[in-house]
Amino acid sequence: MDLSTNLQMLTTGLAMGSIYGLVALGFVLIFNAVNVVNFAQGEFVMVPAFVAVWLMEVFHVPYPLLYLITVVFMGAFGIAFQRIAYYPLRNRTFLPVVISTIGVSIFLKNGAQIVFGAEPKLMQRPTPPDALNVFGVFIDPQFIVIILCTLALLVFQHFFFEKTKLGKMMQATAQDKEMARLLGIRVAKMIAITFAYSSILGAAAGILVGPIFYVAKEMGGMLGLKAFCSTIVGGFGNVPGAILGGLFLGVVEVFAAYYISSAYRDGFAFIILILVLLVRPQGFFGEKIAEKA
């Protein structure tokens, strides 16, 4: 196996891993804020992809405006989502919330089919279709865009959470709701914003991955599950862990599909998940949490 093929696969893996990482990040932020695993996270990717295709096909909206509209739409979508699927159940155990988010996920998948049709759609690429030749390694420019956009988002997020007041209030809410409330932070609002932000991360993932895959109602399902695997592999609730877990799974998947079996491509993430759960249940970067007696 020559080096350039391996490098090519590495780029593909990192690009896919970035997408997993973005969706995983959305999982983690919601989980940290409200202790809920959102099983509709994959639909946070599918919905904006459809919206973007629709804006493109029907209104011929130019790219920058298209992205802006999609992001704003998904922000509102995230807020509406938490109002329906989470807020009424906020004082209950995790099972009802899990089932309710699964319910919303089924609703959205079938809703997308009715609104946008059953046929998978092709999202026009913003990048040239020809692979770039980087020192003999052929790389799809969309992959480079994905990796760079993810990096940019991470830098933005770092500054947002560490340097802005809103970011710090959101962190405070995630760490201790009671205390945050006592300090005058509007906890419900912070939670709504967290959902909005998580949904916007999905929008970024959807717009970025849309041109590579067909846009279809099933596109979010497997993506969401693999992103969830990433969060566990990286260390549940751990922000850098989610990204690194995503990158790791993305890369392993591409190489395992090539060297072991492409038919089982979608299974590797879960095999790694089960192995990690066996050997190191707290994930690569997670801390062991013990229940207090």
Add this chain to the structure above:
Amino acid sequence: MCMNPRRVKPLLFVVLALGVLVFPKVVSSSYWMNLTNLAISFSIACLGLNIVLGYAGQLSLAQAAFWGVGAYTSAILTTRLGMPVWTGMIAAFFVAAFFGVVLGIPTLKLSGHYLAMATIGFGIILQLILINAIWLTGGSDGITKIPSPWIGSLELKDPNAFFYVAAVSLLLFTWAAIRLKGSRVGRAFMAIRENEMAAETTGVDSTYYKIMAFALSAGYAGFGGWLFAHSASHYISPDTFSFEQSVMLLAMAVLGGNGSAMGAIVGAVLLTLLPEVLRFLKDSYMMVYAAGIVLVMIFMPGGIASLVKALKVSHRLAEWWNAGSAVTQEIAGVASAGNGSGPSKFPATVADGPRSNGALLTVKGLAKHFGGLRAVDGVDMEVRRGEIQALIGPNGSGKTTILNMLSGLYVPTAGEIVLDGVMVTGQKPHVITTHGLARTFQNIRLFGELSVLDNVFIGQHCHSRAGLVPSVFRPPSQQAEETRMRKKALELLKFVGLRGKELAQAKSLPYGQQRLLELARALASDPKLLLLDEPAAGLNANETEALVELLFQIRDQGVTILLVEHDMSLVMNVSDHITVLNFGRKIAEGSAEAIEGNQEVINAYLGAEVGNA
């Protein structure tokens, strides 16, 4: 309603049997009969899900995968190897149960979201195998021409005929599930659901029972899969056994009412028939279905079962049904015996009055470090047989950490613990319980949804034996064991003063009584050493006084007590011996008088004066 429920039971059976016989004649259309058979297949899978989720509280999103394992096992055996369909039936159950164990062993250490994810992963991997292992499963094309079962020379091909097989199976599986719920195994499942940590310290091996619940649930699903494979289209393919189908089964179980066997069936039947009723919605059916799931979660948290339970009629029906039962009669019997002049003796079978004055518990160099924090840092102590010993110290001095190590919840960083000559350092909590240690918790950990009586039943788990099969079929040995446990539980409840509350829900008790119940549950395991973590916290003066009286009585019957307590007057009053901790180290020990005058102890509590230190 004055009829005796004992006499109604056989009548009920006759009615059910007649219903089953007549049903196909009434329905007659083979379309609807196929649908009924499908609903039964789902019902059995849901009953299984109800065992793992409803009883044991473990979320599984792989039920459709186990359903598929059963269907494929039997289909492969009957079409490829030409085995009889009945062999396939047995194989379907056991192969699926085996897969349940295989998935259970690595994953059941996990809980909640992790477990959900691991089960999803298992389902996806299994589906990939079904699609890709073409030599075995036929790949995406699936398996066709799956045979029907035969009885003698009669082929049960017609859905009306197959219905009898399905209906009898459903009745048997429902019966077993209901039986299980009221047995030792079922109680262990529910204890894990209610509070896993308390279940462990009460003597329930939670890993073992979780795997058992998982295997059983998978077996149920596998049997449901067998029914599916050999009926209707006689064809199976991988896409039937998807993650979405697992979600559907979960929705059925939760819609019906989590924890209720009848609820699981009602949920399964409703959601199987719903597409027929909502057919006019065409494409938007799935949307309506999904919206329905969310609405049920929001507005009907307990599912249909809880709605039925809320009805007055069902309440009266339950009362009447229980009126003649052994439990109610025995409660009445215990209540009338002895006219309640103060607490009586409790039935201790291990301890037999104070014996030698040697050490029951010896702790040497015990330490627990959390990262850099040395919560307990090299403590030596002894608890003498037949005494009440107190462990005191300021907040954060490591008292509860020591109790957690003694009861096996924490593994010590260093040191050893010897209980009555047995080295128990680092053993699992349920093992330590069988060696004669029981405990209560600072923040009460009862099995809240269960009855007061059941809580004490579970306390006796380590001294009872009935496994899965006896729990369902109830041979005389199992019945005798239940009677013995019930008698002891009732006496213990009487001892702590909870008479008349036997059938109340544990969480409905007032705070003080919850503490007493936790004490009764701990005593039920016949401990040699009883650990009490702040037993008087939150009690009023009267309740505290009653507690003191109980502690003396417990000690006088030979149970050694080690207690952590902040109420100093109580400590000074009851303790034969006191150990004082500060910052994870022992700073003093001795009699109450000696401790009261100890300058170092006073410093620890009140802070040393600068010049004095």
